[in-house]
Amino acid sequence: MTTRRARALPLATLTAIVIAIMLLLSVGMAYVGVTWYSAHLEEDNNRSLPPEAAAAYRLVNEGRVPDETALRTLVEHLDALVAPTDFKVQIATLAIGLVSALVCAIIGVYLARRIARPLETLSGAAEVLRSGDFSVRVAASPGTTREVSSLVETFNALATSLEQMEERLRFSNMAVAHELRTPLTVLQGGLQGILDGVFPMDRKVLGDLLLQVEGLARIIEDLRTLSLAIGQKLVMQRQDLDLAEVVETLLSASRPMLEAGGLALETSLRPARISADPTRIRQAVLALMENAARYAASGGSLRCETEQLPDGGALIRVLDRGPGFPEDMDAVAVNPFWRGDASRSRATGGTGLGLSIVQAIATAHGGDLSLRNRPGGGAMVEIHLRAAGEAS
Known part of the structure; x- marks a missing residue:
């Protein structure tokens, strides 16, 4: 895709090249046609001259001077041929010009249709997309312009996104x-x-x-x-806070729940100042604690960390030694009501919306949620919160 896109010309450049080629072709066709007709007309005029005048004409073309009588005869006949010859040349020039313009117009229409064909295909695909069929895709034709290639890629990406949604x-x-x-x-x-x-x-x-x-x-x-x-109305009350203090308070309240699940809590809470909504941060961390108590109790330990990032952002990291995430980890936070074990009931598995909510809270703060499996078993969840200026 990158190679094809690098070779594609911009639409403005391609249009300028096509116009220049059409102009050159039109001028060239007119020049060749007029030159050929002039030579043909000259031969006809020579055949219509008397023998003496024709001989004098050949001598003049060869750079020699004919005798006075032959030269006078040649001049008299040429004077009679000037007006009709000029008229024929003008008519021929007009006709050849029109023919060359028509030929160039036909070629130009063909090239224009070829350039516009991907746009027609895109228009038809957009109609199909509007009707609700999100499986439609458009193949980029070879030799198309850079803008059209980019438009095709954007359309296919949009169709894929709508289909996934x-x-x-x-x-x-x-x-x-x-x-x-x-x-x-x-x-x-x-x-x-x-x-x-x-x-x-x-x-x-x-x-x-x-x-x-x-x-x-x-x-x-x-x-x-x-x-x-x-609706982008999740985070409404931002304030400057230390994530370490917020998380420590929540962990103190959650410790009985974790101990009841057989989890020993470890912490490494470094100061991490950020502008965030403390209520939503507590909600996100509590959701992670509840998930760990349900899914990672077999690991026996849970570690929570906070960290200030060099770019001014902050990080909340939760690590466990449970079974970890499945291979298709994209489905964990993207799909609502996801549960680590399909056989879990609502009583043991919660609503299944926990990680989706955590991801929504992270995104509302301009950050993101990262899910990874730890070497040796277990899961690692990171909430990355960006600084206020970076998030905006």
Whole structure:
């Protein structure tokens, strides 16, 4: 792709070259045509001269002087031929000029259509894309201009992005329906059983139903967070803070949850000042802690680090010794409701929106989320937050 793009000429350059070639071709055709017709006309005129005048004409062309009588005869006949010959030359020049212009116009139309053909293909593909078929792609024809090649690449990238977005939206809709169906079914069955007198209305039954309501509320809140992120309204209260202090406070509150999951907490919290929304930072770190307690409990240890970056940004790093991420790590944070184990229930696997929310919070701060597997087993998650000027 790079080689083809390097060889492609800009549209302005190609247009200038085509115009120059057409002008040269038109002038050349006119010159050759007029020269040929003039020679042909001269031969006809020579054949129409009397023998003495024709002989005198040949002598003049050879650089010799004919006798006075022959020269006078030649001049008399040439004077009679000047006006009709000039008229014929003018008519021939006009006709040859029109023919050369017509030929150049035909060639120019062909070249213009060849240059514009990829644009026609793109226009047709755009109509297909508008109709909702995001699988359409356009192949860049060889010899096209640099701008058209760039436009084709951009169109294909846009179509690919729209196709991926459609797939994610379809998956998200199915996942939302699946996640909401189970607690709603449990609630409906439980309430119907109480109304029918099948279940007693005691604290245990009501407590079980309340757990389902809490699960629904959490899913709705997580979906609201993602919606705010899409509308770029997730981070509203930025302030200058030290990530080490924010994370340390949250880890102190999360320590009982981690210890209950069998995780020993290690920290290396270096000062890292950044302009960020402390509520969202706590939400992101808490989501990572909950994921670690669910997925990485078998590793027995969890390490959390903060670090100031040379470019003014800051880094939050969480490391564990659990099973790590799957090979297709792009699906982990991109696809909502992803779980490390498809067989996990909602009670053990959460809503599945944790890493998607962490990624949304990092992106809202102008940063990004990095997921990697550690040598020797385990996962490493990094939240990279950029400085305010860099993020904007």
